[in-house]
Amino acid sequence: MLERIEKLQVISLGLLISIAIVISTQMISSTVSKNEISVTGSAYEIVKSDSGTLSFDIAIKRPTKQLAYNALQTQIKTVEKYLTSKQIKTIERKTINGYYSYKRDAKTGAYTDIQDSYNLNQPIQISSDNVETIKEISNDITSLINQGVDINVYPASYDYSKLPELKVSLLEKASLDAKNRASSMLKPSGNAVGKIQSVKMGVYQITPVDSTSVSDMGINDTTSIDKKVTAVANVTFKIK
Secondary structure, three states: OHHHHHHHHHHHHHHHHHHHHHHHHHHHHHHHHHOEEEEEEEEEEEEEOOEEEEEEEEEEEEOOHHHHHHHHHHHHHHHHHHHHHOOOOEEEEOOOEEEEEEEEOOOOOOEEEEEEEEEEEEEEEEEEOOHHHHHHHHHHHHHHHHHOOOEEEOOOEEEOOOHHHHHHHHHHHHHHHHHHHHHHHHHHHOOOEEEEEEEEEOOOEEEEOOOOOOOOOOEEOOOOOEEEEEEEEEEEEEEO
C-alpha cells in the first residue's frame, strides 16, 4: 500500500513539472516573439533659482477717503525707501482697491447704511535676480510695522529661467538610464539592447531638494531657492 502511494506521488510530481515546463515555455515564447523590452529610466539635477518675486500689500483703514489716501502715500514712501536700501529696482504698484466699511446695528449686529471708514489696499510686487535678497526681504519687511506701515506679506516665489533647456537635457539622460537598465536586464540571457522603438516622457517633478513628493500631474515648486528637477522616460527598445 505504501509503495502504491509513493508511486502516485512520483507520478503527480512528474505531471506538475511537465505542466510548469509547458507554461514557462509559452511565457518565454510570448516575450521573445515581441522582441522588445520596455524600461523606465530617470534622471535629476539640482539647480538654484535665478529670480525671485515677493508680493505684499499695504492695507489702510481711516475714517475718510482723504485720510486713507494720505496715509497710503506716506506708507508707500516708507516702503520704497526701505526697498531702495535693499537695492531693489523692480517695484510694481498694482491697481488700488478702495471701499467703504459700514457700521453694524448695536442690537441686531446687521450692517447699516452708515459709513464707518474707508479702506484702501495697495498691492505691490518686487522682483530681483538676487534670490538671497528676496529671501532676506521676505523675512524682514514686516519690521516696517514698527514704522507705522500696515503691511501684509505673502510667500516669496523663486524660479529657474533655464528650465526648458534643462528638461531636454534630463530627458536625454533619463533615456540613457533606461538603456542601461535594459542592458542589465538582458545581460543574463545573452541578448542586447537594439534601436529605440518609442519614448514616452513622464511628467517632471520640480521639488525642494530634500523632498520625496511625487504627483501624477507633476510638481512645480516655487517656494524653494534650491530645487531638484526630476525627469522620467519610458523607453521601448528592440532586442537583438
